[in-house]
Ligand SMILES: Nc1ncnc2c1ncn2[C@@H]1O[C@H](COP(=O)(O)OP(=O)(O)O)[C@@H](O)[C@H]1O
């Protein structure tokens with residue numbers, strides 16, 4: 001015990017030293033004053049003292065768990081047991097669905113709007129989940145396809161008055177084409193290089209949108225994008241918000257349906273095989289390029305849909321909505337949820353988008369917590385909140 | 401016996417890594433219904449040879465031909481997945497199973513190159529896709545039964561014991577419906593009982609499935625026991641070839657290879 | 664012609680800074696094959712530490728040269744400490760896991776550090792004091808070579824020489840090279856691999872801090888976000904030269920600096936960052952091993 005306290009004390013002193021200039025001192029050169037914030041130092045000291053206990057405890061627990069699993073007696077969490085047992089899972093899903101359907105009638109417009117954003121992220125997360133979670137391709141420029149979708153609708157509408165319903169498939173298609181065109185040259189790169197190149201692509205697209213005024217109207221963006229109409233009837237703000245809400249609910253359900261079918265298909269197995277071992281995968285007769293491109297294009301399609309809906313929801317877009325940070329948020333949704341896990345991604349998207357909205361005090365710290373939770377998740381629970389599980393195929397040899 | 405055309409015909413193949421000639425002008429044939437062994441000390445270039453003919457490396461020089469359905473095809477420069485489609489299936493020296501998939505799914509992945517459904521089929525799950533899926537499951541399950549792995553069917557592959565993982569790799573390779581099975585050190589790490597089971601499996605594959613086998617192996621007892629012919633490699637070159645008897649009596653082989661183990 | 668030389672030297676000084684940051688990427692990659700995404704933030708923290716120290720010293724009335732020296736030393740110490748800590752927290756527990764995990768952890772760390780500085784200091788740009796004094800005898804050439812550029816180029820050159828000596832001739836340098844070649848073998852012959860990895864992070868971070876101080880006084884303002892772009896550019900430089908190769912990082916940095924400088928000078932200044940990203944994408948597609956790197960085949 002004494003040893004442990006000594007260790008934590010050391011950590012605490014180290015972190016007080018480490019955070020001293022940035023957390024404690026603030027210099028104002030114009031007024032020539034130095035502000036000393038000693039309170040922060042004390043907070044860091046106490047905080048790191050206690051956190052270091054937790055840190056070591058969790059690391060130990062993880063090591064123990066790994067050892068247990070090696071010996072084949074790993075246990076699944078209660079969480080997983082519930083999700084994997086149809087007896088409990090079915091009613092849970094139904095209650096959740098009813099709640100989602102009733103949402104606009106229970107809560108205010110403001111909250112419905114927040115929920116729309118959250119559901120857009122559910123869609124984006126599930127789309128990226130195809131690329132990162134299933135196929136194992138780390139795409140850090142996913143937001144580029146989101147931008148393609150949003151700008152397709154905004155520009156097509158601006159120039160040709162194309163309406164939302166036509167723009168939705170076009171946006172998805174254009175994003176898919178972008179995915180293929182960008183993906184083709186880069187998909188043979190090794191994992192971490194692919195990450196950087198996609199990041200580069202994402203930034204190039206954003207910079208072009210920002211600087212090519214004649215095409216994209218530069219940083220000021222495009223406004224007055226029409227909301228979707230219903231059978232040609234233009235709806236008021238409130239009705240159209242509710243309408244968009246149900247639209248995005250519907251789209252999310254479609255997405256879940258499609259991703260679920262994909263991941264338990266020949267193609268889905270090829271993706272996972274690719275993620276697990278590229279060389280063995282090829283040796284099984286799987287065309288690496290074609291399989292990767294399909295994942296890339298399908299993932300992009302969903303980003304494209306999401307972009308069109310986003311543009312219709314906000315009625316205004318500019319390049320600032322499509323920064324790397326956005327890609328990072330979507331990625332962290334996939335990672336926190338559990339790569340390849342549909343339930344996980346949905347849960348993570350809802351937590352990540354709704355929590356900071358409802359805990360206002362929290363919202364300044366939102367990105368800080370995003371970052372920290374990505375690290376912590378990788379260190380302590382790389383499989384995510386709800387780890388993905390593979391389908392069990394029933395086969396009864398007697399019924400041949 | 402050698403009057404038939406070879407299934408695998410490798411002519412003067414070479415693979416260079418910078419200055420290192422890992423495989424140097426090697427020729428090798430495998431005929432139908434034959435078990436051929438490729439032996440040689442560690443670092444002789446055996447695995448590299450496998451990688452060359454399965455498309456993982458592109459050989460620097462030489463030709464590789466395979467005979468499938470009466471047609472002879474050149475494999476050089478083809479991607480590994482094409483090579484598999486043409487009928488060569490392999491296992492790896494260091495196990496490469498898909499750890500986070502179930503055992504059955506691992507084998508189902510092997511059926512990939514003999515099935516067709518793609519995005520639309522996966523989403524719509526039309527009749528054809530469903531039929532294909534059922535056939536895939538059935539085929540894969542049957543293979544698992546043959547290798548006595550069916551009791552693990554829905555286990556995660558990473559949770560299998562080592563010996564079962566090695567068998568799973570063989571099952572997965574068989575699922576691609578090959579004409580020739582390439583096994584890279586299948587007995588390495590197995591206990592005697594598992595090794596004898598492996599021997600039966602290899603014989604069964606040859607007898608029942610009519611698949612020829614080319615195997616790399618260090619277990620001399622196993623090699624001498626099951627192979628029809630043996631090739632010996634040393635430092636990338638072919639040292640000798642012949643029946644197990646001839647090889648075990650070849651003075652050069654004894655000196656270069658058996659010598660160091662039997663000394 | 665003056666214009667050409669102006670662009671040449673500004674490219675050279677910019678490239679030198681990219682090189683200083685790129686070295687950290689390359690050294691870390693050489694040893695643990697990880698793109699240390701948080702490296703750009705280490706550099707940003709170096710710049711902020713220097714800003715804070717120099718702010719205090721300016722108010723206390725120290726002279727420019729001593730401020731420059733003390734601020735640099737402080738920045739190097741703090742950046743190294745951060746680099747060391749980041750490795751211990753975000754990467755070390757992940758050794759031996761899949762390749763994606765540490766990369767994601769690194770991205771998380773990068774976002775965390777950015778927002779840490781944003782919250783603890785300021786979300787706005789802050790002006791960085793001019794630490795580098797005018798050099799009198801450079802005046803005749805001032806139309807194309809400013810004092811700051813000159814100091815940046817000379818400092819980088821000195822640092823590179825010292826680094827080369829460290830890696831070529833010292834015991835720790837040899838251990839670093841051995842670890843980069845083959846970790847398992849290095850451990851077998853008695854190298855303390857954990858320690859070498861820490862040392863690598865410390866050295867890389869220290870170099871980035873020097874870059875941070877230099878760029879701060881060059882550009883005149885910094886914010887919490889400067890590490891992101893600079894980090895990606897430095898990574899581009901590292902890849903351009905051949906990741907894992909130290910001379911490669913320097914060469915890559917210079918090539919990138921010139922590309923940007925001439926690109927903005929002769930083509931368009933709106934697309935400064937686009938040049939770097941395009942260069943990155945093109946290299947990775949056409950020559951993933953980089954200028955000085957040699958392509959190897961993965962062993963199966
Ligand atoms: N990708 C590669 N790059 C460089 N050298 C390689 C590569 N693959 C194999 N080698 C070298 O080729 C030689 C033969 O290796 P290998 O084929 O694995 O031998 P074996 O399987 O007979 O033990 C070894 O010296 C090995 O180091």
Ligand SMILES: [Mg+2]
Nearest residue numbers: 446447448493
């Ligand atoms: Mg071998």
